[in-house]
Amino acid sequence: MGNRVIYLDHAATTYVKPEVFETMKPYFCEQFGNASSIYTLGRESKKAVEEAREKVARALGAQAREIYFTGSGSEADNWAIKGIASANKKKGNHIITSAIEHPAIMNSCKYLESEGFEVTYLPVDSDGVVSLEDLKKAVKDTTILISIMFANNEIGTIQHIKEIGAFAREKGIYFHTDAVQAIGNVAIDVEKMNIDLLSLSSHKFYGPKGVGALYVRKGVKISSFIHGGAQERGKRASTENLPGIIGLGKAIELAVENMDSYNTKLLDLREKTIEGLMAKVPYIRLNGHRTNRLPGNVNISFQYIEGESLLLMLDMIGVCGSSGSACSSGSLDPSHVLMAIGLPHEIAHGSLRLTFGEENTQEDVDFLLEEIPKIVSKLRDMSPLYEAIKNKK
């Protein structure tokens, strides 16, 4: 224990891998040229940006010209939704998405509703899975875009992306997926999966913050997002974030290279944690699909206790986690994802998300399995809800 920190919030962000940082370093003070400049210093920057673009394209099975760098995953999501809506509004004004999307998608759709677009928010089942049947029924003549996230950030559930993509392609409707949580965890091939647009964010796979990318399949009609210079094929003006883009390129290259061993390791930690907690702690439930979930994602609701208290107690023993409780979000309602899978408020308030990553070990899991049951007991002993249950028995 002592000062040891066990970081279990990799879905929130990851550290930058030293080898990624190393590749970024020269682009701050020495190789700082503007990629649009004609002289050698600028041309070298341009070359480095294009190399990074190649790496992102390779990771997705795309062509380099289909990759557009952005300032974040949220920006890529905003661009995909608003850019498709604005460029295709003559064709129709209907968008289909799901009830468990990231706020970047959710609130972009809400914005479009205020601008006269119509949005269908598909429900999910108790595992958090979107049904293909529901999707088929929701399609209209006016549908111009389907946006379904690849894997959920809170409960880790992975969607049937390939099938959704095939259906969208057949109908001639653009298909976007927010793959921010999936990159480096799930093998992605935009061609085989019939994906037209895909968002990603560097800091979820050991790259730097402040840089992301949007894949836009060649031929897809999308409006420019930032108007200005000719950067990113004139679609997204701004002087390139050189070190960020270089870092993203290196990070995604490593993520794809190491995916198999990374997944095997995370899966083992995840399963031991889920199995261990299920066996040791009564009155709990796993949120999200039991098997078809991100390899490092554990999301468990502990009945009769509240998530923020749990997080604070975990923090005292050096464990960093997250919760979908209202108190940890600053609003009065618990997470919309936990609501969408049908959890009652009081159970959603007691949720804990732990997301494993590169530096976690078996010892971390042993520590969790030792400490979490103690913390849960302590909080339950304090809870009038638990008292009521005990008295009933």
Added chain:
Amino acid sequence: MYSEKVMDHFSNPRNVGEIEDANGVGQVGNAKCGDIMKMYLKIEDNIIVDAKFKTFGCGAAVATSSMATELVKGKTVEEAMKITNKAVAEALDGLPPAKMHCSNLAEEAIAAALEDYRRKNGQAPDESVDCNGCCNSCYHSHGREEDFDDED
């Protein structure tokens, strides 16, 4: 975001538990909103001689419960009724703005327990004022001073 005092009362809450022969018990809040506070008071000769609590809620809810029990102990019923949410928050060196409703819950829990005591002693109407809504949702003052003004 929390003061040291809040963290102290959260990690080492004072007076957790139940009082078997409590003569004033009040519960406020709602599981749906994520916090419930149950307060037990033992009152002898109009003086609160013991106070305990059980709370389901966030760090601030636990800390305010703990502080509220500390504040009421040794006070007369009338003095305890005057304890405001502000006093509870101040005793904890303040709460983040988003958590101020937790201090309301503490004030309401004290009031509900005192109301229960007064009811049992025929000093208050025979209707429950335990609050089952989200904190502050009922606009009920739960037996605070102003409620009793016209009683005497």
